Amino acid sequence: MxxxxxxxxxxxxxxxxxxxxxxxxxxxxxxxxxxxxxxxxxxxxxxxxxxxxxxxxxxxxxxxxxxxxxxxxxxxxxxxxxxxxxxxxxxxxxxxxxxxxxxxxxxxxxxxxxxxxxxxxxxxxxxxxxxxxxxxxxxxxHPVPFDPQPVKDLSTPDPEYLPYISPDQDLAFFTRRFELKDKNMLVPQSVEKFMLSKRTGLGVYERGAPMPLPFNQASSNNEGGATITIDNKHLFFTVNTKGNFDICTSDRENGQWGEIRNLGPNVNDPKQWDSQPTIAPDGKTLYFASARDAATGIDLYVTTRSDDGTWNKARKLPPPVNTNGNDKSPFFHSDARTLYFSSDSLPGLGGYDIYFSRQDEKGNWSKPVNLGYPINTEADEVGFFVSTDGKKGFFSSNKLNNGAGGFDIYSFDLYEGARPGKVYFQKGDLNGPEDADPLPATIEIKDAVTRKLTRIDVDSVTGEYAFVVNFDHDLLVSVKKEGYAFESQYVSRKDTARPLVVTSDLQLKKLEVGAQYPINDILFGTNSSEINDTIKTVLDDFAEYLQLNPKLRVGIQGHTDNVGNPGDNMALSERRAKAVFDYLVGQGITATRMTHKGYGETKPLFPNATEAGRAKNRRTVFVVSQN
Missing domain, CATH: 1.25.40.10 (Tetratricopeptide repeat domain)
Incomplete structure (x- = not known):
């Protein structure tokens, strides 16, 4: 120049x-x-x-x-x-x-x-x-860290592309092209199959097999580009039928995939390319790419599902996410804030670069940020997604020299500045009384600082549940149902040993007069009866539970381990029970509905010979006196 x-x-x-x-x-x-x-x-x-x-x-x-x-x-x-x-x-x-x-x-x-x-x-x-x-x-x-490695067994000498791993990391979906050999064929036939692989260990997957019927049928040219809800029950993907690309869905029930259904005209344009879906953690918001507007090329769209299961008219995402050029390959992370996508019109290195934008509480999108070099190059970078914990990025490429051959699936450690918000993922079963059918119930997740409340419905048929929420602060997970005992779990950000996905079965116990029920995570300091912030969060929720059950009368009991003087332990347990009682009164619970008593070390549930046993004996419980 x-x-x-x-x-x-x-x-x-x-x-x-x-x-x-x-x-x-x-x-x-x-x-x-x-x-x-x-x-x-x-x-x-x-x-x-x-x-x-x-x-x-x-x-x-x-x-x-x-x-x-x-x-x-x-x-x-x-x-x-x-x-x-x-x-x-x-x-x-x-x-x-x-x-x-x-x-x-x-x-x-x-x-x-x-x-x-x-x-x-x-x-x-x-x-x-x-x-x-x-x-x-x-x-x-300012190059960013980037050391991509092929994902073992998902990457083979055959080409693999359009990868996606479920939010719980258990399932990997991708497309593989390979030579199909059959004794009735004169020559092998090159086929493209929509594949499924299951996780066998931390970051380790099976080689994968073609998705079963109704997928991979001859009536459709090809399928792929999947996304799935956090409970692994509702799959969205693209079907190419005679050159027309549409977004379809299939539901999994009792381990079997149901019929493939087109999402319909509110989502798919009858003549234009609609593809690359990504489902939000709420299971009701779907982002995708479409070429329906010839004036602006490929754009990003969003649609939402109504309570009756129908999908609303898709609308184009506003600037600065959509540009006058081509924007595609969206991936909306489980933090419900961060959108990764590819664009050929934002400032970058050439071709399609990968960017991310964050949505604020008012629904506004931030200015897209280029993911950086050498993740982005002068060539096209598309098909990128991020693990639920935000630590790993995934993509498919045939440009690297450390793969198994052709297009392979790669992962790399995503640098801190490009990671999504931290999330907490929990799944399991909500169990009712023995031999009873699953109970209709709602799980509540409360932010310990902002008090923001998220409610998740439990599957009324299977009793299964799954949720993922932002993990900006400690959380309290609870189930409150009239006529059943209070059940809660306090989740601390300080617990760094926690797995990516916490599997926890919750138990709903029918209230019975005279029965004891633990109030989990009432953890006093050594020789202290002070109500700390963690205890306040739990007791605030317990107070709501008592308000939900207005006829319930309870006795608050305090227990200790056997460390120290028995008399001192008795007095300490009484002070702690009284502190819980007083706090609940302060939260609006009538004093006449409650009593309080300390039992010291006199009623251990477990041997005090081990620290684990002593920890379980240090507890606060409530006893039903009237229901």
């Missing part, structure tokens, strides 16, 4: 007081305007000899050197001009920025282009080019 504009000399730099230098400078300017660049170089050099502090002479020498493609001299001269006069013609910053960009000296290019774009009097054409170069220089100047 050479200078196209006429010579522009800075007016704010001091003129030389050397008459000889001024005369040579005038000759140089005249020669430059006449496009006699060799003469301009000669005259400006003489001006510099006469006055080595003459900024305008260095500036002109740099411009003339660019015209002569003497880039070393141009670099030296323009740097000197800026050194002598920082307010020199801003074009000098642009030309140096471009020069270093061409030399792949990214940090130097970033420095000069940043100064150029921050100037208020710049060439409009160069301003647009500088913004693009600056964006790329920044990416190259």
């Amino acid at each position: 050479l200078l196209n504009s006429c010579l522009a000399v800075a007016q704010s730099c001091p003129k030389s007081e050397n008459k000889k230098a001024l005369r040579f400078q005038e000759e140089a300017e005249s020669a430059y305007k006449s496009r006699k660049y060799e003469d301009a170089l000669d005259a400006s050099g003489k001006a510099i000899d006469a006055d080595p502090e003459y900024a305008d002479a260095y500036l002109l020498q740099g411009y003339a050197a660019l015209k002569k493609r003497s880039f070393g001299l141009a670099e030296e001269s323009l740097q000197k001009a800026i050194e002598l006069c920082e307010s020199v013609d801003p074009e000098a910053y642009y030309q140096l920025g471009w020069l270093y960009y061409d030399l792949k000296k990214w940090k130097e290019s970033e420095r000069y282009l940043s100064k150029f774009t921050g100037h208020d009097r710049i060439n409009e054409e160069h301003g647009a080019k500088a913004e693009l170069m600056l964006a790329r220089a920044k990416l190259y100047a």
Whole structure:
């Protein structure tokens, strides 16, 4: 790129007081305007000899050197001009920025282009080019960690692409092309199959097998590009039937996949490409890509499911996520905030780059952020998704040299700045009384700081549940049902040993007069009866439970282990039971509905010989006196 504009000399730099230098400078300017660049170089050099502090002479020498493609001299001269006069013609910053960009000296290019774009009097054409170069220089100047490794067994010598791993990481969906050999075939046939693989260990999967019927039928050309709800029961994917790409769904019940159903005209355009679905953790919000608007190319859309199961009219996502170019390959993370997608129109390295944008509580999307180099390159990067814990990125590629062959599925450690918000994922069964059918119930998850409440319905047929929520603060998971005992679990962010997905079966116990029921996670400090923040969170929820059961009368009991003096333990347990009683009264529970008593170490449930046993004996329970 050479200078196209006429010579522009800075007016704010001091003129030389050397008459000889001024005369040579005038000759140089005249020669430059006449496009006699060799003469301009000669005259400006003489001006510099006469006055080595003459900024305008260095500036002109740099411009003339660019015209002569003497880039070393141009670099030296323009740097000197800026050194002598920082307010020199801003074009000098642009030309140096471009020069270093061409030399792949990214940090130097970033420095000069940043100064150029921050100037208020710049060439409009160069301003647009500088913004693009600056964006790329920044990416190259600050590479992000990237060490992709093929996912074992999912990657084979056959091509694998369009990968997706379920939020609980148990199931991997992808497409594989391979040679189908049959004794009735004269020659092997190349086929493309929608595949399913199950996890066998931490990050380890089976080789995979074609999805069973009703998938992979001959009536459809191909299927793939899957996404699944957090309970692994509702699958969304793309079906290509005779060149028409539509988003379809299938539900899993009793381990079997049901019929494939088209999501219908509110989601799919009858003639245009609709593909690449990604389901939100609520199971009701679906993002996808579509080419239905010819004026703006491929765009990102969102649709929501009504309570009756129908999907509402899809709408285009607003800027800054959608651009005037092509935007596709969305992945909406389980944090319900972070959207990853590919675009060929946002500032990037060329082709499709991967970006992420975060949605705030008002539904507004942040300015997309490029995922960085070398994750993004001058080629196309699409089909990216992130593990539920936010630590791993996944994609398919045939451009790396450490795969099994052709397109393979890769994973890498995603750097901190590009990770989604931290989430807590729990699944399991809600069990009622023995031999009883599953109970209709709702699980509540409460943020211990903001008190934000999320409610999850338990499957009324199977008793199964699954939820994923933001993990910005500690959480309290509870089940409150009239006529049944209070059940809760306190989840602390400090527990770093927690698995990615917590499997926990919750138990609903029928209330019986005289029976004891634990209030979990009432953990007092050593020799203390102080109600700390954790205990407050639990007791606030227990108070709500008592309000839900207005006829219930309870006795609050405190118990200790056998460490220390029995008398002291008795007194401590009484103080703790009284502290719980007083706090509940303060939360609006009538005092006449409750009693309190401490039992010290006299009623252990487990042997005190081990720390585990002693921990279980340190407990607070409630006893039903009236129901």
